[in-house]
Amino acid sequence: MPSMAMSLIISIFYLAVFLISSPSFVAATRTLQNRTESRRSLRYSLNDDNDNDDDDHINKIDKCLMEIDNWAENRQKLADCAIGFGSKAVGGKGGKFYEVTTTDDNPTNPEFGSLRYGVTRDEPLWITFKDKKMVFNLQQELIINGYKTLDGRGSEVRIAGPACLVIQCVEHVIIHGLYVYNCRPTGGGGIEVMSSQDHVGRREQTEGDAVSIWKAKHIWVDHNYLFDSADGLIDAVEGSTYITISNNRLSHHNEAMLLGHNDNYVEDKGLRVSILYNHFGPKLVQRIPSMKAWRVRLGGVEVVNNYYEPWLMYAVGGSAASTIVSKGNVYKASDDSELKEVTKHLDPNEEDWKYCNWISDGDLMKNGAFFTPSGSGDLSSDVYKDVLITEAKSSTKVHYLVKYAGPWKCGKNLEC
Numbered sequence: 001m002p003s004m005a006m007s008l009i010i011s012i013f014y015l016a017v018f019l020i021s022s023p024s025f026v027a028a029t030r031t032l033q034n035r036t037e038s039r040r041s042l043r044y045s046l047n048d049d050n051d052n053d054d055d056d057h058i059n060k061i062d063k064c065l066m067e068i069d070n071w072a073e074n075r076q077k078l079a080d081c082a083i084g085f086g087s088k089a090v091g092g093k094g095g096k097f098y099e100v101t102t103t104d105d106n107p108t109n110p111e112f113g114s115l116r117y118g119v120t121r122d123e124p125l126w127i128t129f130k131d132k133k134m135v136f137n138l139q140q141e142l143i144i145n146g147y148k149t150l151d152g153r154g155s156e157v158r159i160a161g162p163a164c165l166v167i168q169c170v171e172h173v174i175i176h177g178l179y180v181y182n183c184r185p186t187g188g189g190g191i192e193v194m195s196s197q198d199h200v201g202r203r204e205q206t207e208g209d210a211v212s213i214w215k216a217k218h219i220w221v222d223h224n225y226l227f228d229s230a231d232g233l234i235d236a237v238e239g240s241t242y243i244t245i246s247n248n249r250l251s252h253h254n255e256a257m258l259l260g261h262n263d264n265y266v267e268d269k270g271l272r273v274s275i276l277y278n279h280f281g282p283k284l285v286q287r288i289p290s291m292k293a294w295r296v297r298l299g300g301v302e303v304v305n306n307y308y309e310p311w312l313m314y315a316v317g318g319s320a321a322s323t324i325v326s327k328g329n330v331y332k333a334s335d336d337s338e339l340k341e342v343t344k345h346l347d348p349n350e351e352d353w354k355y356c357n358w359i360s361d362g363d364l365m366k367n368g369a370f371f372t373p374s375g376s377g378d379l380s381s382d383v384y385k386d387v388l389i390t391e392a393k394s395s396t397k398v399h400y401l402v403k404y405a406g407p408w409k410c411g412k413n414l415e416c
């Protein structure tokens with residue numbers, strides 16, 4: 001009897017060895033392991049250097065994103081992490097998932113699986129990307145319909161021009177985790193482009209913005225890398241409002257942002273934009289960044305916990321009774337004695353400056369940088385109460401808060 005039991009044990013042992021070593025078992029195990037690693041990789045990528053990942057060393061958005069378990073299976077929880085004026089942007093939350101499987105593009109009749117097909121549908125869609133790296137060379141502007149999320153997590157998604165992104169006359173769009181660059185003027189001359197699944201129309205020539213926001217509301221632009229475009233990197237004009245621009249890297253460019261259409265466009269008085277945790281001006285190759293960081297007209301903008309590398313004209317500009325609250329930022333001026341001022345009033349008449357309410361509170365000025373305030377100097381004043389809505393952390397923490405600006409990458413020894 002004992003010998004029979006021993007024989008049975010030996011048989012089970014060899015059967016187990018055979019099954020474990022079989023190609024199908026190994027393949028299934030590796031697939032499961034890769035999926036698990038993929039789900040964890042985004043969190044691990046933020047924790048690779050975890051010496052300073054306590055609440056004082058990570059911004060509120062990144063903390064929220066890091067706390068999403070199995071992010072690849074819970075992608076739409078991203079929409080719950082928005083803060084600031086664009087906090088209500090839902091993008092494609094609640095809608096179906098749409099996977100981009102090809103970089104091919106047809107501006108008037110896009111095929112299923114293409115990026116343009118997805119962004120022009122009328123239904124809410126959460127758009128993801130199949131391949132680890134996808135480079136889109138769009139010949140005509142990509143007009144994004146409402147209730148869409150472009151979610152680049154897990155892939156390296158490059159919108160590499162010459163045409164780039166347009167958000168026009170719609171609401172609820174989230175742009176997350178993309179590289180957008182090399183944008184140039186396109187269109188004009190009667191060229192037609194699809195703007196929704198039932199409409200193809202003629203377009204005027206674009207200005208060459210990386211992200212153009214036009215008459216749009218509830219927009220969140222987060223964790224992207226934007227550089228080298230003909231006009232603005234992000235322009236929000238023609239009455240656009242309720243926008244958060246966060247955790248982006250912006251560099252290698254002249255005029256990074258324009259907020260507001262023109263000084264006489266009354267609808268822009270309602271413009272509200274949050275600029276949070278961005279890194280302005282990292283060096284690319286051997287070029288020192290050349291940029292006017294941004295300009296606002298008429299509306300109200302909160303600028304919280306951003307990092308500014310040296311600028312060649314000005315970091316913050318504005319006109320036409322604009323309201324700017326700068327809190328907890330780092331402004332590092334260049335060594336040029338003529339380029340120390342952070343601000344630039346663009347109203348030609350100095351008497352009009354008093355109508356611009358600009359205030360700096362808790363900003364860290366490096367290398368002789370200085371901020372010229374105007375209007376009310378009291379942060380508790382009513383003119384600021386509807387503009388500053390995001391809690392700022394100390395400017396001494398900013399280099400940690402912007403550490404993960406730009407698209408997230410996977411961690412050590414982990415695949416996306």
